[in-house]
Amino acid sequence: DAGVTQSPTHLIKTRGQQVTLRCSPKSGHDTVSWYQQALGQGPQFIFQYYEEEERQRGNFPDRFSGHQFPNYSSELNVNALLLGDSALYLCASSLRSGRYNEQFFGPGTRLTVL
Amino acid sequence: KNEVEQSPQNLTAQEGEFITINCSYSVGISALHWLQQHPGGGIVSLFMLSSGKKKHGRLIATINIQEKHSSLHITASHPRDSAVYICAVSFGNQFYFGTGTSLTVIP
Numbered sequence: 105d106a107g108v109t110q111s112p113t114h115l116i117k118t119r120g121q122q123v124t125l126r127c128s129p130k131s132g133h134d135t136v137s138w139y140q141q142a143l144g145q146g147p148q149f150i151f152q153y154y155e156e157e158e159r160q161r162g163n164f165p166d167r168f169s170g171h172q173f174p175n176y177s178s179e180l181n182v183n184a185l186l187l188g189d190s191a192l193y194l195c196a197s198s199l200r201s202g203r204y205n206e207q208f209f210g211p212g213t214r215l216t217v218l
Numbered sequence: 219k220n221e222v223e224q225s226p227q228n229l230t231a232q233e234g235e236f237i238t239i240n241c242s243y244s245v246g247i248s249a250l251h252w253l254q255q256h257p258g259g260g261i262v263s264l265f266m267l268s269s270g271k272k273k274h275g276r277l278i279a280t281i282n283i284q285e286k287h288s289s290l291h292i293t294a295s296h297p298r299d300s301a302v303y304i305c306a307v308s309f310g311n312q313f314y315f316g317t318g319t320s321l322t323v324i325p
Binding site for chain 1: 222249251253258259260261262263266304306308312313314315316317318
């Protein structure tokens with residue numbers, strides 16, 4: 105059983121560019137959450153997708169958008185990249201009906217904005 | 219103010235020492251999670267607690283719901299335990315994370 109997978113593992117972009125990160129959830133999971141983790145900080149919640157819709161959103165600007173596909177995989181898009189967007193982007197999957205919403209994390213995508 | 223506070227931020231221990239990492243939270247929760255993050259970024263879930271105590275090998279996690287406090291203990295620490303340990307709480311479908319405790323175990 106594959107766990108949560110993310111691609112790419114590393115990415116370098118320049119300011120103003122756009123980036124798309126991808127996540128495949130653990131088998132059987134239907135909910136995908138995205139987090140941004142700056143160096144030395146804990147993860148910050150970006151948004152969560154369930155049934156192909158954004159269900160909850162953290163304190164992130166509209167430059168951050170996402171999508172969930174019928175197979176539950178998800179994309180995170182960031183437009184007009186800023187230097188401050190450099191971070192580790194983590195995807196976590198869970199089962200919506202799970203009692204405690206235990207989340208399983210992917211290995212992350214490290215984004216560097218130059 | 220962060221909903222989840224961890225202490226200490228950094229911890230260095232000699233191999234074999236008993237280690238305690240503390241977590242306090244200020245919101246109502248459905249569960250508390252202890253996570254381990256190694257250099258390179260991947261996060262592994264160690265424990266999920268809603269009450270009492272759990273043990274897995276040399277790791278023990280406790281939670282006191284009334285005091286909104288949890289501890290992660292590592293017995294007989296080993297250099298391979300070196301990692302960042304993150305406390306997180308879940309409420310509904312929302313997760314709140316602490317900033318992590320960076321643990322270094324010296325041989």
